[in-house]
Amino acid sequence: MDVYREIRPAGSHAQPLAQHPAAFDRRTGAIPGLHEPGLPVGPGHQLRGGTGAAGGAGGGEVKAAILTIGDELTCGYRLDTNSQAISRRLALLPAEVVLHLTVGDEQEVIQKGLRTALDAADVVIVTGGLGPTEDDLTRQAVAACLGLDLVEDAEALARIRERFARRGRTMPESNRVQAQVPAGSTIIYNERGTAAGFYLPVGGKHLFVTPGIPHEMEGMLEGFILPRLRELVEAGHHVRRAALKVYGLPESEINERIRPMLARGRNPLLGLLPHRGTITIEVVATGSTPEEAEALLEADLTALRAKLGQYIISEDGRDLPQVVADLLVERGLTIATVELGTGGLVAARLTEPEGSERWFRRSAVLDVEPASPGKPEGDSLIDAETALTMASTARQATGADVGVGVGEIAIPQDSTPDRPYGAVHVAVNIRGRETCRRFSFNGDRARVREWAADAALALVRLWVLEQGGMGK
Known part of the structure; x- marks a missing residue:
């Protein structure tokens, strides 16, 4: 049209x-x-x-x-x-x-x-x-x-x-x-x-x-x-373009790692475009011939791969949900989630790409139980142990290969120096092999939930790359 x-x-x-x-x-x-x-x-x-x-x-x-x-x-x-x-x-x-x-x-x-x-x-x-x-x-x-x-x-x-x-x-x-x-x-x-x-x-x-x-x-x-x-x-120039998507590094750190490549007037020209935690690095190379432009572009792509490594999630325009979906299909894995702080956003991300029935099994969204008298002060759905249990339960209850657990997001009235506002534990379990990480995000609750959901997908990607090819 x-x-x-x-x-x-x-x-x-x-x-x-x-x-x-x-x-x-x-x-x-x-x-x-x-x-x-x-x-x-x-x-x-x-x-x-x-x-x-x-x-x-x-x-x-x-x-x-x-x-x-x-x-x-x-x-x-x-x-x-x-x-x-x-x-x-x-x-x-x-x-x-x-x-x-x-x-x-x-x-x-x-x-x-x-x-x-x-x-x-x-x-x-x-x-x-x-x-x-x-x-x-x-x-x-x-x-x-x-x-x-x-x-x-x-x-x-x-x-x-x-x-x-x-x-x-x-x-x-x-x-x-x-x-x-x-x-x-x-x-x-x-x-x-x-x-x-x-x-x-x-x-x-x-x-x-x-x-x-x-x-x-x-x-x-x-x-x-x-x-x-x-x-x-x-018009009249030979231009080649490429775009790398990066997740897991803040824009400031990317700047530090590739600072010489961002110099004004440099060829190729690099630009950073942030969106919800993902940084797209666009590379524009111009040459007097198509071959020169292609060589300039490939040299910069090689340098970026060396400087950013596993944080590069795609070089073909795919976003984080599509990258994770493709990886699960490639490895023959299925996934299920149990979420608290993100309210189902991880499952929503996982089902964004078409054909999600091939990799997605089921999602459960939990409510926070009200505090009860005598409940220990440190007993919280924010902790790592609970997130790991949620990930294991997601996998075992659904028969999925991969389970994801997202704990409660610390809110201002419950935050402490050890559990600052915006802190959330995310756990991933692949056929019994598990990992858990704590993330901290700034912003209002809606923003923190969005970032936490993307962080969960990024952790799935990294853990699948390390563990997903192993047999059952």
């Missing part, structure tokens, strides 16, 4: 909805107050980029600006995570992000912000303000700033109607506006929500507009924006 299509004002699917004359010169692409006389403008052009011999990383050849829109951001009700996520991805093009700008839901302010961003950068990514309410004004502000009509895309509208229909609802008329984009845009269909995004070349620059909801923005970023920008940046 296509996720984007160019929209033009003519045709049965395109209905002009508004017109804003005089702000944008259609012939030259100039925006009054932005382009100086004699500045080349027009359709989007090839961007210069690359690293090493093929171009200077960090030299500012490709400049990017990010404009985030929403009163919830300017009022401090919600944190702008989009700018951080986009910046990390753009750095690996490579592109230099020169501006982060956040504005509220006012047309005039949005237009000023857009002009500022276009004046500062070759690539501008705008997020937010594409909802169906009266204060979602981004599409109108962009059209007004560029002097373009808003047009309705029939396919985008059909997708919105279908999305509501799948939930047994009729699309409210207010959502119709989410199928509107400035004329001449390449529409970016939203596979994760209702609002369509769009791309416009503006005076030799590149403007992308997406919804502000992070999940929806990320879908458009990965599915359309980054592939389009890579084509522009890498």
Whole structure:
């Protein structure tokens, strides 16, 4: 299914909805107050980029600006995570992000912000303000700033109607506006929500507009924006890319281990992208020939393997649940869990990959029994012995090869120097061979549970690698 299509004002699917004359010169692409006389403008052009011999990383050849829109951001009700996520991805093009700008839901302010961003950068990514309410004004502000009509895309509208229909609802008329984009845009269909995004070349620059909801923005970023920008940046260059996923080392320690490889302007270019305990290391090598780029990439991958060893969980994009699932299938092992502190999250992770009936047997989620009079102070479901018993019980009660036990997570009122808040014991038993480790995580309870579930999967992986190939 296509996720984007160019929209033009003519045709049965395109209905002009508004017109804003005089702000944008259609012939030259100039925006009054932005382009100086004699500045080349027009359709989007090839961007210069690359690293090493093929171009200077960090030299500012490709400049990017990010404009985030929403009163919830300017009022401090919600944190702008989009700018951080986009910046990390753009750095690996490579592109230099020169501006982060956040504005509220006012047309005039949005237009000023857009002009500022276009004046500062070759690539501008705008997020937010594409909802169906009266204060979602981004599409109108962009059209007004560029002097373009808003047009309705029939396919985008059909997708919105279908999305509501799948939930047994009729699309409210207010959502119709989410199928509107400035004329001449390449529409970016939203596979994760209702609002369509769009791309416009503006005076030799590149403007992308997406919804502000992070999940929806990320879908458009990965599915359309980054592939389009890579084509522009890498034109005429030979580029090879790879990604390693690392679990079990904090980002700071990874930085220490590979610090020389993270030097600015180095070829290959490395970037670290953290997500819930997993660090993705992206490697981008540029060469004058395909062979040179491949050799540079492989040299760095070899060095990373030597420095990070068993903490590298995959080199092919697989996440931790998929890696563990594949390992269990490869070794012919089945698994069961008994969980307390994680409330079933370990089982949920283990059943994320398709075909989980091949390796997953059963899960039990326990409740914490209330304290009873005379209960010893040290008697707690946090301890290692209890976690080991839970893992053994999980295996024996279900007939699985691998049992996992996750103890209680220490809460603030029960924490002590020996059992700090966020501490949790995780045990793994493989055919009677067992191990247990205590982990400590910071954050609220939901965050600690998420991290503890991933830590349990990581411990399963390590223990299976060491013990899983042994006979019964």
